[in-house]
Amino acid sequence: MATEGLITKKATVAFSHLGCEKNRVDTEHMLGLLAEAGYGVSADEADANVVVVNTCSFIQDARTESVRTLVELAEQGKQIVIAGCLAQHFQEELLEALPEARAIVGTGDYQHIVEVLERVEAGERVNRVSAVPTYVADEHLPRYRTSSEAVAFLKVAEGCDYRCAFCIIPKLRGDQRSRTIESIVAEAEQLAAQGVKELILISQITTNYGLDLYGKPQLAELLRALGAVDIPWIRVHYAYPTGLTPEVLAAYREVANVLPYLDLPLQHSHPDLLRAMNRPWQKGVNTELINRIRMQLPDAVMRTTFIVGFPGETEAHFEHLLQFVQEQRFDHVGVFCFSSEDGTAAASLPDQVPNAVAEERRGRLMEIQQQISAECNAAWVGRIVDVLIEQENPSNGELIGRCLRFAPDVDGEVRVQRSANGAGASPGSMVPVLITAASEYDLTGEVVGIDAMVNAERRI
Numbered sequence: 001m002a003t004e005g006l007i008t009k010k011a012t013v014a015f016s017h018l019g020c021e022k023n024r025v026d027t028e029h030m031l032g033l034l035a036e037a038g039y040g041v042s043a044d045e046a047d048a049n050v051v052v053v054n055t056c057s058f059i060q061d062a063r064t065e066s067v068r069t070l071v072e073l074a075e076q077g078k079q080i081v082i083a084g085c086l087a088q089h090f091q092e093e094l095l096e097a098l099p100e101a102r103a104i105v106g107t108g109d110y111q112h113i114v115e116v117l118e119r120v121e122a123g124e125r126v127n128r129v130s131a132v133p134t135y136v137a138d139e140h141l142p143r144y145r146t147s148s149e150a151v152a153f154l155k156v157a158e159g160c161d162y163r164c165a166f167c168i169i170p171k172l173r174g175d176q177r178s179r180t181i182e183s184i185v186a187e188a189e190q191l192a193a194q195g196v197k198e199l200i201l202i203s204q205i206t207t208n209y210g211l212d213l214y215g216k217p218q219l220a221e222l223l224r225a226l227g228a229v230d231i232p233w234i235r236v237h238y239a240y241p242t243g244l245t246p247e248v249l250a251a252y253r254e255v256a257n258v259l260p261y262l263d264l265p266l267q268h269s270h271p272d273l274l275r276a277m278n279r280p281w282q283k284g285v286n287t288e289l290i291n292r293i294r295m296q297l298p299d300a301v302m303r304t305t306f307i308v309g310f311p312g313e314t315e316a317h318f319e320h321l322l323q324f325v326q327e328q329r330f331d332h333v334g335v336f337c338f339s340s341e342d343g344t345a346a347a348s349l350p351d352q353v354p355n356a357v358a359e360e361r362r363g364r365l366m367e368i369q370q371q372i373s374a375e376c377n378a379a380w381v382g383r384i385v386d387v388l389i390e391q392e393n394p395s396n397g398e399l400i401g402r403c404l405r406f407a408p409d410v411d412g413e414v415r416v417q418r419s420a421n422g423a424g425a426s427p428g429s430m431v432p433v434l435i436t437a438a439s440e441y442d443l444t445g446e447v448v449g450i451d452a453m454v455n456a457e458r459r460i
């Protein structure tokens with residue numbers, strides 16, 4: 001085996017992070033483990049002997065970006081460890097295709113990163129990909145957070161038990177494995193002690209949290225347990241409508257720090273399409289279902305995502321979706337064109353829809369939603385809301401943050417003008433803001449009396 005270019009002992013390691021927030025949490029654990037083991041950790045790839053690329057393989061575009069990153073690093077002569085979904089997906093093939101790759105690490109194997117680097121340092125090319133991804137949830141696992149200090153993502157489960165026809169995630173991440181409530185609360189308390197103001201619970205289907213571990217979903221119990229943790233905002237991602245039971249919605253209403261923000265990845269409205277997609281609620285995501293949720297959580301801010309151009313989607317199916325979106329008036333909508341993935345059931349379905357048609361439908365849907373989003377945002381003008389400040393523009397002192405209406409990265413932001421009351425406002429602080437203007441994506445406002453008003457209108 002060639003030995004030139006081997007990593008020197010206790011190398012400096014940089015990370016290139018791609019993909020979703022679940023991947024981000026894995027990256028943060030790998031960083032923490034390596035730092036604890038005495039490796040140098042650098043934010044700059046130029047300083048590093050080795051770069052760990054935590055890859056995404058969700059759709060073709062994500063794979064292309066992951067491969068581009070790997071090739072660029074290889075061209076710079078970096079030694080590469082490939083972690084995450086691409087490693088799980090292609091395994092040995094990746095080592096064969098990329099001589100600069102020193103190791104591959106599967107989605108359930110990130111906790112072994114120190115051992116992997118030690119073996120690499122000893123001259124091995126390492127394949128550390130478990131065929132069935134494991135999930136070792138451990139609140140004691142070191143973690144080096146990379147998001148803003150005030151925001152932390154907390155993984156409550158890994159994997160998914162459903163088999164949606166378009167989705168490769170169960171193949172890459174395995175079936176659902178939940179953490180215990182005690183483990184999640186323990187980590188939330190650690191994050192609270194670090195000054196975290198917003199905790200974002202993530203998994204594939206957070207409404208199914210606990211089913212594998214306790215025999216029935218336990219999201220309501222989890223939210224009530226987290227209510228005792230000193231973190232002002234708890235946001236839940238990926239609430240599936242069928243899992244929003246009266247008990248779960250009661251927890252949203254009654255636990256003061258749980259935000260009434262529902263991220264519902266509906267994907268389509270038409271029963272034919274939902275059946276073809278093998279979604280769990282094939283009878284249709286209908287007005288009755290959404291109305292029940294709205295009645296039980298009247299303040300809910302609703303985000304959803306849809307896929308257009310799924311095989312077999314006719315113009316009539318798409319019109320059904322357009323009408324549903326016009327009726328439902330969601331606060332935020334993401335629209336994706338179907339991406340055919342090898343290894344999924346949808347790849348071999350008949351009646352594939354041409355890309356141009358899918359793109360055209362995406363444009364029509366987004367155009368309708370823009371108007372709705374603008375109107376929903378406009379309804380917030382005149383309200384006083386808590387805003388978590390995340391950035392400050394040094395040139396004009398303008399502050400940028402989010403109120404409960406906006407989740408990080410996917411929704412809009414609140415631009416906050418400093419006023420006489422805003423002297424104490426800085427990144428990481430939560431301040432009351434009077435909303436003075438709105439556009440289709442963002443809000444604008446000014447800080448109002450800090451002492452009297454903090455938490456004045458955390459709920460809408």
Ligand code: SF4
Binds near residue numbers: 160163169170
């Ligand atoms: S619910 Fe469906 S789309 Fe979501 S992760 Fe599971 S299989 Fe994929």
